[in-house]
Amino acid sequence: MTITQSFSCEPEIKSLLISSNLLPKIWTFVISSRDDEGFDLYTGNGLSWKVDVQSSVTIVAFEVKPSFYLDQRMVSSAHLNDNNFHRFQFLLSKKFPVFSLNRSLVALLYENLKMLDDLQISLSSPRLIITGLGIGGSIASLFTLSLLDETNLRNKRPLCCITFGSPLVGDKRLQEAISRSSTFNSCFLHVVSHKDPVPRRLNPHTKAYMPFGTFFFCSHINFTCFENPESVLEILVSLINDQNQGFQPIDYGSILQNIFRAVICKDFSQRRQLWAADLQQEQYQKIDIKSLVTNLEKLENEFLYEKRIFDPLKKLSDIKVNMSKVEWYKRHSECQGIGYYDSFKMGISTTDLDVVHCLVNIRNYWKDMVKEADMMPYREAVTFRARWLYGGTNYMRMVEPLDIAEYYRKGGKDYMANGRSTHYKVLEEWLKEDKRNKPSFTSKKNVKLILSYDSCFWAHVEEALLLCQQLENVQSSKEVVEEAIRKLREFEEYVYGSLKKYEVSPEIFLSESSYMKWWKQYKEISCKPELASFMSNPNHYDQYTKGYYDFP
Incomplete structure (x- = not known):
């Protein structure tokens, strides 16, 4: 029975093991006694930790008193926040606004908060490893999470948390919040022996607790790795089903040394024997190994398909x-005297049809971009948005008008309420947030090549055209007519205000544009002198385009 390459992390683990024999070294430090020299020991309330400062790396190992009781109950991040415990709030996101942690683990952290804060401040090494055995490893995971807060990463130091036989610490929402970060999930490596019952202390049967990070499952001579939390859970639940192993201490040192020797003495490419095969040779009569492997294959294939981490670069x-093709289409349409919005709305030429494929690709890209940002922890999302704001704004102003054109071509009404995609609304919120943090000003400028600032400009034009139709309809009631006139005047003020700020593309003045069709109808109905004065002379359009028209 062999493990397939598709869900083996063995090459990475081989590099970790062979390059420095790292895991056995860390284990040796974890179990080192108080009589050993070379490290500093600190004792808190029910918790102790030792710090080994070497020339190249600092190791911090946590240990919890054997009398510590690990409660199954959880506490929500909202409750912690209400009680002024904010250590993990940075993990929250729009998609995951709340998560839960083990109640007793958090209580232990809180009881030692002052000393742990002092420890955080003292850790200045450019390389840092946090570790622990059993429940000490669970505390190590939570402490590492607190270090990942950007406000604590003054030197942007890389972090690595390596635990041995440790229980899970939080729920699925915590796991998802960590997994969605580009860096957080990769910081955690959990070493688990198939004979160790401690990692299953918080019963995964209920799926209340979920794993995160990479799990390194090992037996005497074999090992395998899983990043997929569902696969890890499948293994933990399978091992729970068999209670023959008892609660005996696990010597991770001998296991790791055996694996280390086996890896360096044999051709690694031939070492694909599934770790689970060892279970079949021992006391795990209740485990159907074949079924376990089948389930893992299925879960990993689903994980690889769903994972496909979105990398915008x-x-x-x-x-x-694709964007350059849309820009070419815009210029080409303007040369035809109609503008790309109205050209696409009619959709009668081959160029109109050719641009459709480009729009699908661009739209899907930005939908994925917005989705990714929504799932990131708040602080990471802010950095992400700032980096991609210009591209998102340009996309929205270029592409959304064509979505509007298609919507009204199909007979749609009230695009803003019924037709607008959520990702455009999110991008607009990014832009508004950015504007709130910057001073606003208006200046005359050449606007020949600009895109209208309001990506929904044409939706407002379309609604104004529909209102004009209501006024022309002799069957419209007095109330309908009055409401239509009121809304048309609001649109007139909106247009004039946008023009004064030089925020509208001059393509609206092309003779066949929908805006000019609206103007021809509206000027016969009701119009204020400011807009009428500007629109009455075509020379004003050219002056506006070049940025020297003086609006009153």
């Missing part, structure tokens, strides 16, 4: 090509 070049 990988597709950026293709998106730039």
Whole structure:
């Protein structure tokens, strides 16, 4: 029975093991006694930790008193926040606004908070490893999470948390919050022996607790790795089903040394024997190994399909090509005297059809981008948004008008309420948030090549055209007419205000544009002198385009 390459992390683990024999070294430090020299020991309330400062790395190992009682109950991040315990609030996101942690573990942290804060301040090494055995490893995980808060990463030091036989610490929402970060999940490596019952102390049967990070499952000579939390859970639940192993201490040192020797003495490419095969040779009569492997294969294939971590840089070049095609289409349409909005709305030429494929690719890219940002922890999301704000704004102003054109071509009404995609609304919120943090000003400028600042400008034009139709309809009631006139005047003020700020693309003045069709109808109905004065002379359009028209 062999493990497939598709869900083996063995090459990475081989590098970790062979390059420095790291795991056995860390284990040796974890179990070192108080009589050993070379490290500093600190004792808190029910918790102790030792710090080994070497020339290249600092190791912090946590240990919890054997009398500590690990409660199954959880506490929500909202409750912690209400009680002024904010250590993990940075993990929250719009998608995951709350998560839960083990109640007794958090209580232990809180009881030692002052000393742990002092420990955080003292850790200045450029390389840092946090570790622990059993419940000490669970505390190590929570302490590492607190260090990942950007406000504590003054030197941007890399962090690594390596635990041995440790129980899980939080629920699925915590796992998802950590997994969605580009860096957080990779900080955690959990070493678990197939004979160790402690990692299953918080019963995964209920799925109340979920694993995060990479799990290194090991037996005497074999090992395998899983990053997929569902696969890890499948293994933990399978081991719970068999109670023959008892509660005996596990010597991770001998296990790791055996694996280390086996790996360096044999051709690694031939060492693909599934770790689970060892279970079949021992006291695990209740475990169906074949069924376990089948389930793991299925879970890993699903994980690999769903994972496909969105990397905006990988597709950026293709998106730039597609955007350049849309920009060419815009210029080409303007040369035809109609503008790209109205050209796409009619959709009668081959160029109108050719641009559709580009729009699908660009739209899907930015939908994924917005989705990714929503799932990131707040602080990481803020950095992400700031980095991609310009591209998102340009996309929204270029592409959304074409979505509006398609919507009204199909007979839609009230795009803002019924047709607008959520990702446009999110991008607009990014832009508004950015504007709130910057001073606003208006200046005259050449606007020949700009995109209208309001990506929904054409939706407002379409609604104004529909209102004009209501006024022309002799069957419209007095109330309908009065409401239509009121809304048309609001639109007139909106247009004039946008023009005064030089925020509207001059393509609206093309003779066949929907805006000019609206103006021809509206000027016969009701119009204030300010907009009428500007629109009455075509020379004003050219002056506006070049940025020297003086609005009263």
